[in-house]
Amino acid sequence: MYPFRQGSFAIRNGWYIAAFASEVGKEPLARNILGSPVVLYRKMDGAAVAVGGRCPHRHFPLGASRVNGDDIVCGYHGLSFGPDGQCVHVPSQNSAPRSFKIPAYPLVEYGPWLWIWPGDPEKADQDLLPNLDEIGLNDPCMTFRTLGSHLVKARYQLINDNLLDLSHLGFLHGNTIGTPENSSTPEEVRKRGNYLETRRMIRNCEAPPVLKARGYEVSRIDRDTGGGFYIPGFHTTFGDTLFPEDHEISPGQVIAKTRVYHGVTPATSTTSNYFFAVGLSDPDSFDAMVAFLGKVIEEDKFAVEEVEKMLQLVSELPSELLIKSDHAAVEGRRMLQAAMDVEATACPQGL
Numbered sequence: 280m281y282p283f284r285q286g287s288f289a290i291r292n293g294w295y296i297a298a299f300a301s302e303v304g305k306e307p308l309a310r311n312i313l314g315s316p317v318v319l320y321r322k323m324d325g326a327a328v329a330v331g332g333r334c335p336h337r338h339f340p341l342g343a344s345r346v347n348g349d350d351i352v353c354g355y356h357g358l359s360f361g362p363d364g365q366c367v368h369v370p371s372q373n374s375a376p377r378s379f380k381i382p383a384y385p386l387v388e389y390g391p392w393l394w395i396w397p398g399d400p401e402k403a404d405q406d407l408l409p410n411l412d413e414i415g416l417n418d419p420c421m422t423f424r425t426l427g428s429h430l431v432k433a434r435y436q437l438i439n440d441n442l443l444d445l446s447h448l449g450f451l452h453g454n455t456i457g458t459p460e461n462s463s464t465p466e467e468v469r470k471r472g473n474y475l476e477t478r479r480m481i482r483n484c485e486a487p488p489v490l491k492a493r494g495y496e497v498s499r500i501d502r503d504t505g506g507g508f509y510i511p512g513f514h515t516t517f518g519d520t521l522f523p524e525d526h527e528i529s530p531g532q533v534i535a536k537t538r539v540y541h542g543v544t545p546a547t548s549t550t551s552n553y554f555f556a557v558g559l560s561d562p563d564s565f566d567a568m569v570a571f572l573g574k575v576i577e578e579d580k581f582a583v584e585e586v587e588k589m590l591q592l593v594s595e596l597p598s599e600l601l602i603k604s605d606h607a608a609v610e611g612r613r614m615l616q617a618a619m620d621v622e623a624t625a626c627p628q629g630l
């Protein structure tokens with residue numbers, strides 16, 4: 280599947296964000312994850328669980344059913360399934376055969392997110408989750424907020440491509456967070472195992488509109504910007520605003536810091552779950568920033584959804600033009616394809 284090899288969809292053995300922890304309670308929450316319906320809810324002890332979202336009796340959605348104690352009870356004919364996926368009750372008969380079951384997925388509450396492992400449960404290793412210190416989530420100088428989960432009508436790699444090529448900031452987000460220097464400044468790209476990092480140090484550029492909205496009357500600034508991609512579906516992007524090095528009073532001093540966390544989880548082959556959270560060094564500007572970032576999310580959503588429409592319109596895609604700023608996106612695609620190839624070799628039928 281574009282832009283991957285025919286037959287490659289997504290890495291299965293990896294942690295993906297299924298939901299913000301705050302979204303899941305005693306009511307079932309339905310979500311498609313890597314082409315499968317999943318339902319999330321909390322047990323009596325508060326622990327969150329993820330099980331298959333399709334009742335194996337007549338395919339009724341368990342997301343439209345109800346939770347009873349630790350079990351989920353199908354809203355059609357009342358079959359009950361435990362958090363391990365095992366059917367525990369069939370109202371119309373005395374016993375629930377052992378063969379009646381739905382999938383149960385490893386699920387971990389970590390940071391403000393619930394992370395799901397859609398692949399082989401035996402391989403679910405919590406050490407593979409992004410380190411919260413490393414991504415800055417435990418930084419006492421920053422305040423964090425979640426900005427909701429979004430269903431995007433575009434395949435997940437279009438969002439990964441978007442986040443790995445921040446040269447789009449000056450164009451798609453030219454009225455909000457970007458300036459032309461987001462494209463013209465050379466970018467450093469570094470790879471470390473399953474992690475890919477990009478960085479641009481922009482010198483003495485005009486302040487983008489967002490800085491004024493955040494309450495800073497500064498005309499020229501330095502910007503330290505970039506991001507990190509944790510395979511298979513988590514990105515951090517950062518933007519530090521500094522006084523330019525030739526500033527008379529505070530050369531090089533940090534004015535404001537921003538950290539954005541993006542969870543990108545394939546929903547179906549052409550739709551994606553997108554989870555957005557933000558951290559700021561100046562919590563007083565949160566309301567202004569939330570309004571601004573709401574526009575930025577809509578702009579990105581617009582771009583990838585329009586590209587998805589174009590992909591579906593054209594039966595045979597000609598090769599894409601490759602430009603310098605594609606470096607990280609191309610590397611990210613290579614990393615994902617290599618991991619998918621390893622999974623296909625280990626388990627050719629899929630899991």
Ligand code: FES
Nearest residue numbers: 334336337353356
């Ligand atoms: S469809 Fe679920 S019990 Fe019948």
Ligand SMILES: [Fe+2]
Nearest residue numbers: 441447452579
């Ligand atoms: Fe963007």
